[in-house]
Amino acid sequence: MASPDNLVLENITLCAGQTRVLNQVSLTVPLEGITLLSGRNGAGKSTVLRACLDLVRPEKGQILIDGLPPGMACERIGYMPQGLSDAALMIPAISHVMAAMDGARWGVPVRFGQRKREAERLLALTGALSFSKRPLGHLSGGERQRVCLAQALAGQPGLLLLDEPLAALDHDAQQQIVALLVSLTQTLGVSILMTSHETAALEGKVTRVLALENGELHVRI
């Protein structure tokens, strides 16, 4: 599980609808530890993360993650989108995690027992094991967020892109998740690129801050 070293933006122009989120940005950032992508509402943080996953294409320029274009790096990246999905709320939480483990392969599922144990391990890691058998729609926002985090961890990714993982969590839960993220970077060598408005909870835990403002991206340590 070699963690991706860096994120390279080569003269990127990135748009979301009419909004120009990145305007001819060139930048190389090492991604070890936790990198916080900050900016006000609507600055384009989510759009930048989605561009790193090939979910939106830049108008111009190229993104490289560990030397690979986003489409080819996607197997090693775990993603947690912003906000709660409204799909398949009647399916138990654990099935959501299990589906993510081998969901990119065609054909019949195999090794059901092994996948179940692995899913339970991930759910225990994010503190979601106790409600993992309940349908997703019967969980609170914060509980669902923990399930989504477990889902992002499926498949042993080297890089996690987390869009607002601390939103909707109470103070204790924020501390727990931040501690979990820090331990993931330390024990497994996972790199994390995340957005968050909860700067207080992240105080002292972040390796680097990327500030997104008016189409420009600046590195602050």
Added chain:
Amino acid sequence: MFEFEFMRHAFLGCTLVSVLAGTVGWFLSLRRQAFAAHALSHIGFSGAAGAVWLGVSPLFGMIAFSLLAGLAIGSEGEGRGKIPPQRDSTIGLVLAASLGLGTWFLHEANGASSMATTLLFGDVLGIDTPTLFILAGVTALCLLGLVFLGRPLLFSSLTPEVARARGVPVRLTSLGFMAVAALACSACAEVSGALLAFSLMIGPAATALRLGLCPAMGLLVSVLLALVLSWGGLMLSWITDIPIPFWIGLGAGIFYGLANLWTRLRTN
């Protein structure tokens, strides 16, 4: 009742269709495409009307038309993460367009109104051996398709955005699934008619989903319920002489009501 060949055929046909309706219907309900199931079978009706006009087998017209419509429905745009916001309206428009065509076909094929009734309400007691073979073929094809698509389809139904980020070809999967669903709807319409084809698809599946089961159990329960509904409906219609769609529709409602009650009692 099994001494009659048409009853044996009817039971076999119901079995095939139930396995198909249970599995395809579960995915359709999971993806909140119940409306698509309804639309596809009606679109199939238009195709069948066209086939009658052209003098070919209605089943082929049905399959061809609903396949085309399935692809049109499946090629919806991708929303941001959630279920595409235009899903309902796309289906509605495709349905409206093809029903319009269907009316014209029926008008051209005038005098075929008894045919239209058969298409709308199905003719489970009139299944001949060739039709049974076609049904078996369609069922096998659909199940193979589902087995192949299974994992990406489940993943992209549960969390479309994450699936796409992990490199699942979500749109291709959706197209493939709509092709399978179109075939399945045509097969179901052959037994319970275009008007009620979706009752066998949606009733058991909605009940299984209401119970909050994991995918494997949900699919199993959905198929079992579909079998109970169609076999039960067949026997009851034999005894009471009321058409089978009535019993299937009624049973679907009752099953869902019971599942609702059970889940409520359990959570309280």
